[in-house]
Amino acid sequence: MKADHCKADPRGVLTGTHFIDGDHACCEGALAAGARFAAGYPITPSTEVVERFASRVPTVGGTFIQMEDELAASITLQGAVWGGAKAFTVTSGPGFSLMMEHIGYAAMTETPCVFVDVQRGGPSTGLPTLPAQADMMQARWGSHGDYEIIALCPNSPQECFDLTIKAFNFAEEFRVPVMFMMDEVVGHMTEKVVIPPADQIEVFPRKHTHKSVEDYLPYGTNGGQVPEMAHAGEGYNFHVTGLTHDERGYPNMTPPVQDKLVRRLQNKIRAAADRISLFEEEQLEGADVVVVSYGITSRVAQRAIEAARKSGLRVGKLRLITAWPFPEKKIRELAAKVKSFVVPELNLGQMVREVERAAAGKARTFAVSHAGGGVHRPEDILKVIVEASRCQTA
Amino acid sequence: MQLTEIRVAGFGGQGVILSAILLGKAASIYQGAYATMTQNFGPEARGGACSAQLVLSDSPVLYPYVTKPDIMVVMSQEAYVRFAPELKDGGTLIVEQDLVRVSDTNTNKNIQVYSIPATRIAEELGKRMVLNSVMVGFFTAVTHLLDADAVRKAVADSVPKSFLDLNLKAFERGLEFGAIALTAPPSTTDAELQLEYSPE
Numbered sequence: 300m301k302a303d304h305c306k307a308d309p310r311g312v313l314t315g316t317h318f319i320d321g322d323h324a325c326c327e328g329a330l331a332a333g334a335r336f337a338a339g340y341p342i343t344p345s346t347e348v349v350e351r352f353a354s355r356v357p358t359v360g361g362t363f364i365q366m367e368d369e370l371a372a373s374i375t376l377q378g379a380v381w382g383g384a385k386a387f388t389v390t391s392g393p394g395f396s397l398m399m400e401h402i403g404y405a406a407m408t409e410t411p412c413v414f415v416d417v418q419r420g421g422p423s424t425g426l427p428t429l430p431a432q433a434d435m436m437q438a439r440w441g442s443h444g445d446y447e448i449i450a451l452c453p454n455s456p457q458e459c460f461d462l463t464i465k466a467f468n469f470a471e472e473f474r475v476p477v478m479f480m481m482d483e484v485v486g487h488m489t490e491k492v493v494i495p496p497a498d499q500i501e502v503f504p505r506k507h508t509h510k511s512v513e514d515y516l517p518y519g520t521n522g523g524q525v526p527e528m529a530h531a532g533e534g535y536n537f538h539v540t541g542l543t544h545d546e547r548g549y550p551n552m553t554p555p556v557q558d559k560l561v562r563r564l565q566n567k568i569r570a571a572a573d574r575i576s577l578f579e580e581e582q583l584e585g586a587d588v589v590v591v592s593y594g595i596t597s598r599v600a601q602r603a604i605e606a607a608r609k610s611g612l613r614v615g616k617l618r619l620i621t622a623w624p625f626p627e628k629k630i631r632e633l634a635a636k637v638k639s640f641v642v643p644e645l646n647l648g649q650m651v652r653e654v655e656r657a658a659a660g661k662a663r664t665f666a667v668s669h670a671g672g673g674v675h676r677p678e679d680i681l682k683v684i685v686e687a688s689r690c691q692t693a
Numbered sequence: 694m695q696l697t698e699i700r701v702a703g704f705g706g707q708g709v710i711l712s713a714i715l716l717g718k719a720a721s722i723y724q725g726a727y728a729t730m731t732q733n734f735g736p737e738a739r740g741g742a743c744s745a746q747l748v749l750s751d752s753p754v755l756y757p758y759v760t761k762p763d764i765m766v767v768m769s770q771e772a773y774v775r776f777a778p779e780l781k782d783g784g785t786l787i788v789e790q791d792l793v794r795v796s797d798t799n800t801n802k803n804i805q806v807y808s809i810p811a812t813r814i815a816e817e818l819g820k821r822m823v824l825n826s827v828m829v830g831f832f833t834a835v836t837h838l839l840d841a842d843a844v845r846k847a848v849a850d851s852v853p854k855s856f857l858d859l860n861l862k863a864f865e866r867g868l869e870f871g872a873i874a875l876t877a878p879p880s881t882t883d884a885e886l887q888l889e890y891s892p893e
Contacts, residue, residue: 489730
């Protein structure tokens with residue numbers, strides 16, 4: 300255990316073995332991680348997360364506010380963070396679109412928080428009750444300007460619990476908004492979820508400053524990349540603004556300050572990308588084809604991978620647990636060894652472009668697209684794996 | 694347990710989803726297997742079509758949906774008409790006897806049919822609401838898929854405390870009814886049972 304971690308507050312941890320869906324597991328993960336505030340506006344298929352939070356959080360000492368819309372929800376939670384709470388909001392595509400401005404605000408002001416997006420079919424209101432994975436690029440690029448976020452993709456209710464904790468821990472460690480990219484299937488799927496005792500759950504505490512009021516600089520980094528926080532009402536002077544700001548937090552709209560600030564916002568994530576990029580790999584050694592997938596699609600793809608192996612093909616698996624920052628180093632290394640990548644996803648081509656970019660022509664990339672509303676048929680993925688195994692290396 | 698696909702269907706308010714939760718919980722928590730449950734329902738809270746899909750296996754379940762169910766539990770005629778055709782050849786069909794009339798067209802798939810007047814039994818016990826516990830008990834008896842003890846535990850920790858005894862009683866009634874159904878001569882339609890338990 301690293302020194303800067305501490306243990307979960309047992310009041311928020313529902314230790315035991317449960318049979319619950321991904322939405323509920325995500326809520327329990329947030330409570331275990333120490334979230335004591337959520338603001339939200341209900342939207343299918345994400346509502347169950349905050350529904351459970353609203354009934355659970357009063358028993359552990361916290362607040363849920365149902366706001367008038369997603370814009371309000373996504374900025375209210377940031378007020379709570381500056382007040383000292385760990386906070387999150389939960390939504391789906393249409394609401395996620397409305398939150399984009401405030402995701403940029405959280406990135407610029409370095410407000411640690413978590414945005415849960417239970418993805419459904421789009422664009423617009425699309426398919427309220429049916430799955431998609433078509434918000435992956437929006438999660439990365441939805442707000443304007445140069446910034447970095449972290450995005451995680453669970454593929455089971457158990458991971459909805461485990462990775463929600465990780466999302467909060469990353470948010471605190473890097474002072475960044477973390478996108479928790481679920482999908483309708485994972486959110487509404489019920490499976491066994493084991494919640495360990497609180498003393499086995501590591502939680503990253505708020506990076507609160509130890510400096511005196513006189514010495515504290517809200518955006519001073521002491522040579523590191525991530526500044527320390529002070530909360531409202533503690534006597535520290537601070538100024539939180541979406542405008543380009545100096546170390547004191549005051550607006551300073553000059554090119555040198557902009558350059559320093561925006562590069563740091565990017566570098567604090569990029570420099571740690573290897574540590575943040577989580578993935579699950581299987582039989583990559585000697586593989587001709589590597590299937591890259593995430594979320595529910597990774598489970599459907601597994602069936603195709605196993606069928607392909609049975610027929611003698613050498614197929615590896617790379618499941619992205621972290622989608623952003625994209626594990627480009629891993630893809631680059633693999634591209635030098637394999638013939639091709641196959642990327643099934645519930646959209647018409649999003650993460651596949653990242654795979655293609657990172658492969659840089661060294662291996663071919665095949666998409667298995669799906670417009671959403673259901674999951675792939677494993678045989679459709681298998682067909683492309685077979686095709687990809689026969690292709691000539693570029 | 695090899696991979697077993699189960700669909701439970703009926704209308705909202707019958708406890709369709711809870712039935713699937715009880716079976717999935719029994720398998721995954723009390724019997725050491727893996728279970729994945731997904732659900733579909735209309736916008737109505739009660740009375741709309743409602744179905745749950747449950748996949749059980751000894752190894753982790755990958756594909757979350759039911760493609761060709763081995764076992765189907767139907768509690769309404771609408772659900773029967775809609776879902777029965779997808780039942781696997783040689784599969785098991787469990788029906789709410791008073792609410793579903795099984796047609797002969799299914800017999801050529803060599804389907805084993807078991808029926809139970811679960812709603813009536815629940816009403817006799819004092820609360821129609823426990824019909825799903827009756828159904829789950831019946832399911833346990835006729836399919837031999839899950840240990841009765843595992844399902845009993847799942848029922849016990851899933852229902853409200855004030856209705857615990859009633860639900861356990863309902864579960865036992867379903868279990869007994871299933872044991873009797875197994876000793877009865879095999880039937881591919883429920884015509885005989887219809888007569889035997891007809892309310893008139």
